[in-house]
Amino acid sequence: MNKPFERRGLATDLAAIVGEGNVSVRQADKIAYSRDMWPKAQIWVHQGDSCRYPPDCIVWPHSVEQVQQLLSFCHERRIPIIPYGAGSGVCGGTIPIRGGVIIDLKALNRVLHIDDRALTVEAESGIIGQHLEMELERRGYTLGHFPSSIYCSTLGGWLAARSAGQYSSKYGKIEDMVSRLEVVLPGGQLFTTPRVPAPLGGVDWNQLFVGSEGCLGVITTSVLKMHPAPIKRSFRGFTFPSVREGTEGIRTVMQAGLTPCLLRLYDPFDSLIAYQSDAAALSADQALQSLIKALTSSGPKSTPKRRATRFGDWQRALKKQAVRMILSRPSMLNMAVERLSERCLMVIGFEGTSEHVDDSDALATGLLAARGARDLGPEPGRHWYEHRYAISYKQSPLYAVGAFVDTMEVASTWDRLLPMYAAVKRAVAPYGFIMAHFSHAYTEGCSIYFTFAACDSDPQALEERYDRLWGAGLRAVVEQSGTISHHHGVGMSKAHFMTNEYGDGVSLFAGLKKMLDPHGIMNPGKLWPDAELIDAGVELAGATRGE
Ligand SMILES: Cc1cc2nc3c(=O)[nH]c(=O)nc-3n(C[C@H](O)[C@H](O)[C@H](O)COP(=O)(O)OP(=O)(O)OC[C@H]3O[C@@H](n4cnc5c(N)ncnc54)[C@H](O)[C@@H]3O)c2cc1C
Structure with missing residues (x-):
């Protein structure tokens, strides 16, 4: 049961900070902000549950000062806060499991400064990746960060979830690009890391907040390395x-x-x-090629002619049936692929x-x-x-037939890479169809990007299959000493495996959390499960011990 916080007059109080037009309690907005792109949340929608975890309010601050006031207000009232970039995260990182306030940062979207001598760019967190890259391109530069989600993700989201772009083997991941951060801490204080090209002696403060998934503060501005545009x-x-x-x-x-x-x-x-x-x-062989087409195309386009439409409907129905049948029996398909x-x-x-x-x-x-x-x-x-x-x-058609598709990006050193590849395939094969590619390479090792798909006519059984598949896959990764997340973050989906990977890391994280976020307002339920943090003595806004 959630520990209640005072909801009366919340929207009015928030409007006093960000202005009336920048607060919403509309049901449509609550539905839209109740989930990100985590495929499991998509399964909930197919179960008819389109708003499992509604936020109480959504706010759109337009300045860093407003972000400070919002955090200070929620800190005093013990109200959960969920920083929100573009919601393209695939691990449930923005799901407001304890209700509270979603802070959508997209209005903080300016490129503040381009330094031609230092080769750095300073920008606000809410800027959409493609807009930042277009601005740099206009000035003859590139950030070198091109995630597949570049059109629908923000700079702040990249930093908070440790994103990797398609060109990471040359330019590095986002954590390799950052040289300074401005972060609003949960009490509302502004913390700025030093304006230097590399960390000073001691702790690297940038890296404390990179990958913190909104659990330690709100990243409002960052300075990043940039490069001359390629010739x-x-x-x-x-x-x-x-x-x-x-x-x-x-x-x-x-x-x-x-x-x-x-x-x-x-x-x-x-x-x-x-x-x-x-x-x-x-x-x-021919059958597999047909399957590929079925899995990756969105179906025949409808035509204005009635007969053609009927034929299109028939084709679509047949294809749906075929995909359902194939993905409901993943072992057969996985065996065929082995041949x-x-x-x-x-x-x-x-x-x-x-x-x-x-x-x-x-x-x-x-x-x-x-x-x-x-x-x-x-x-x-x-x-x-x-x-x-x-x-x-290209995944929507699969959801439409009652299937799910998901991806798991893990990494390991060269000696353990292929054993991990084989172990994950073996572990997942009974539950879903599985394939993979190797990318984001380093001198020491490489990432593996698995794609799974499975189907079940019963949406409840589909969710159970989803959980079993992920459990089996992540266990195999941990057993092979790989990392459970290379660049999608942890969110809710992998939180239960953090202790397997980091051992007693939870107590260090709990200490940090207690110091920076004593009332636990920042993004509850992410990175580590609430229960483990509560056991480590962390207060979490909206949560009670023994839930
Ligand atoms: C089609 C598709 C393709 C994708 N391809 C890639 C890819 O190639 N590479 C890759 O790395 N990822 C990829 N992703 C995953 C996703 O785009 C990344 O995780 C991205 O970094 C999330 O950015 P966002 O702005 O949408 O963040 P959100 O989903 O809004 O948030 C992600 C997490 O960051 C926190 N957060 C967001 N903004 C801030 C902030 N300013 N301060 C503090 N915390 C914050 C949130 O609370 C949440 O925990 C893909 C996703 C999709 C849907």
Whole structure:
């Protein structure tokens, strides 16, 4: 049971801070802000539960001072606060499980300063990623951060969830780009990290808040490194005889000191989805190719003619039925995929000066050929570049047939990467269809990005299957000493596995939380489960011990 906080007059009090037009208690807004892009929340909607955790109010502050006043007000009244960027998080990071106030930061969206000498940009947290990149591009620069969600995520969300862009192997993840932060602490104080290119001696204060998922404060402004816009970009595709040889190819390239902007290896089935035009070369059988089309297309377009529409309806119904049938029996499909050719597609790309790109491309081609790769030329890379943001938006048709799709991004060192890949596939196979690609490479190791899909005609059973699938997958990762989150964050979905990964880290985090957020107003239920924090002596606004 939630510990009640005083709700009477809340909207009026908040309006006194941000102005009447910037507070909402409308039901439509409460529904929209009751979840993010966590697929489990999408399953709740299919169960007919479209607003499981409504916030009490949503506010849109327009200045840092207003954010300070909001936090100070909620701190005094013990009201939960949920910082909100664009809600593109996929782990339930913005779900207001204890009600409270959603602070949507999108009105804080200015680029404040571009420093041509230091090569840094200072911007407010609510700016949408693509808008920031467009502004930099206009001035001849790039941030080098291109998550697939760049059109629908914010700078603050990237920082709070430790985001990685598609070009992270060259530019790093968001935590590698940050050089200064301004954070409003839960009592309303403004904390600014020093204005220097690198951390001073002692604790790196930036990294204390990067990845804190709104649990320690609200990031309002940041200074980030930027780069001159590339003059040339080139991509190339290769096939490898197997995942083993392909991952050895990635390791060889990274350890040779090359800095590819893109370096990605698809496992055999993901290779077919990633690059359907080379499907024949990768020898899929006909049935699997049809499945790929069914899984990745949004269905026939309707036409104005009645007969054609009827035919379209019939086709759509048939396709729905086929996808349902296939995804309800994932073991069969997973077994069929195991019989595929083991060949895998790699796409690699370089950007920068002409000379850098040409030299790197030649060197990488030589290294990969020596590892048994077949050069497919620039076409697969061009195909990837043109579709680089498309695949993530193709999931809705699957939800429409009563299925779910989700992704799990984990990482490990080279010695444990393939055992982890095999263990996760084995663990998940009974519950859902699974495929993966390897990306975000380092000299020490690499990330694996698994995609799952499963179906059940009963929405309740679908949720249970979802939980079992995730439980089995994350357990396998922990057993193989991998990390449970490379760049999507922890949110609610992985919170229960944090102790498995960090051991007694919960008591350190609890100490920090008690000091910075003594009434526990900041984003309850995220990073670590409430129960574990409460047991460690943390007060959590809206929560009671022994729930
Ligand atoms: C189609 C799609 C593709 C995606 N591709 C990628 C990808 O390539 N790489 C990647 O890293 N992620 C990806 N994601 C996940 C998601 O976009 C990232 O997690 C992103 O960082 C979230 O940004 P947001 O602004 O939407 O944050 P939100 O979802 O609004 O919030 C995420 C978390 O950050 C906290 N938060 C937000 N703003 C602040 C702030 N200013 N101060 C303090 N806390 C804050 C929230 O409370 C929450 O805990 C994808 C998601 C989708 C839907």
